[in-house]
Amino acid sequence: MLLLVLITLVGLGHCHAHGPHGQLKVGFYNDKCGGNNVEKVIYDVVKQKITADPDTVSDLVRVSFHDCFVRGCEGSILLNGKGTEQTAPINKGLGGIKTVSDIKEAVEKVCPGVVSCTDVLVIGARAAISLAGGKWYEVETGRRDGVVSRKDEAQANIPPPTMPVPQAIELFARKGLNKHDFVVLLERLYNFRNTNKPDRSISPSLLQLLQKTCPLNSKTDNETFLDQTTNSHFKIDNAYYKQILAHNGVMEIDQNLASNPSTRGLVIGLAKSPNQFLDQFGPAMVKMARIGVLTGNQGEIRKSCGSVN
Incomplete structure (x- = not known):
């Protein structure tokens, strides 16, 4: 995904x-x-x-x-x-x-x-x-x-x-x-919760890859994919859910989604059914896109998106 x-x-x-x-x-x-x-x-x-x-x-x-x-x-x-x-x-x-x-x-x-x-x-x-x-x-x-x-x-x-998952919910x-509604990020490669160690829930192979991409004390702002599925990085699909069930979530919240009782069932369902994800997205x-919209005489139609008229 x-x-x-x-x-x-x-x-x-x-x-x-x-x-x-x-x-x-x-x-x-x-x-x-x-x-x-x-x-x-x-x-x-x-x-x-x-x-x-x-x-x-x-x-x-x-x-x-x-x-x-x-x-x-x-x-x-x-x-x-x-x-x-x-x-x-x-x-x-x-x-x-x-x-x-x-x-x-x-x-x-x-x-x-x-x-x-x-x-x-x-x-x-x-x-x-x-x-x-x-x-x-x-x-x-x-x-x-x-x-x-x-x-x-x-x-x-x-x-x-x-x-954490409960607060995000x-x-x-x-x-x-509701609890279907979020995927958020958390850095956890080197100093997970101030332990000076990586998060143990990351699979060893993914941890090695991520530490190579994001070396400790690096001055470079590197990027990696949340979905580690080859050929799925730029697609709308359910591969991400399969990966977090396999402990290949890049961020702590990814693994929490897969392990937390409140959300694990949803992750399993989305991982098993590509059509379920595609139908819902x-x-x-x-x-x-309906949250707090302005219509009618409210707001304006900007000529330039970066500034008000």
């Missing part, structure tokens, strides 16, 4: 704006851009981006999560500047921001001032998921962009990599999510 993604989001009914689905609807931009199909424009740009950099898929999914968990799905993560969400430590290394801005520029050329940056992200994430082997799903659109972005709010609302519950993204 992809590097750094969330999975299987459910139960967001109370987070919608203005009723069950607010003013969002499938095909919101139909007939608003002349003869131009903005969803196809976005799809084509995302396809080009993925060809150049396969990480684009996980970047767009992760940006969606980081946006929706702070102030709702209203594009606050895309705003540049001092003290914005992008400057929060939890968002260090977050990719995909420039990709969304590039897609927005392409959309503006064919449909200026109509499509929000937030919807560009939502539609772009759907395109990326489909291009990575996920099932196509319809996206609801009609969101408007927020005008506030705060570093401290990002730090307070994005689950940190050190969070509680945090997601406050967002209307798209609808889950739709549900997540």
Whole structure:
């Protein structure tokens, strides 16, 4: 499965704006851009981006999560500047921001001032998921962009990599999510819980590989895949769950998902059934994208995703 993604989001009914689905609807931009199909424009740009950099898929999914968990799905993560969400430590290394801005520029050329940056992200994430082997799903659109972005709010609302499974479940519950709803990260290679030793739950072969990739006291910010399955790094599939059941989870939280009684059954089910994961992922993204949306006269339609109008 992809590097750094969330999975299987459910139960967001109370987070919608203005009723069950607010003013969002499938095909919101139909007939608003002349003869131009903005969803196809976005799809084509995302396809080009993925060809150049396969990480684009996980970047767009992760940006969606980081946006929706702070102030709702209203594009606050895309705003540049001092003290914005992008400057929060939890968002260090977050990719995909420039990709969304590039897609927005392409959309503006064919449909200026109509499509929000937030919807560009939502539609772009759907395109990326489909291009990575996920099932196509319809996206609801009609969101408007927020005008506030705060570093401290990002730090307070994005689950940190050190969070144990029970606390992560509680945090997601406050967002209307349940224990299906998270995959988070935790560094555990050398000084697991201040023992000066690695986490014993890592398989020896994976530990050796990760220590080679991320040597102790290295000055280089290296990367590795959360899913260690060959040829699955840039795909939407259930291989990640198979790996954590085999003690090949890169982060402590990965192994906790596979061992914690609250989540182990879910991991086993997803590992056994690729169709279960594929069937759930798209609808889950739709549900997540309803959190705290701005519609109607709320917010604005940004001309540039990095700044307010």
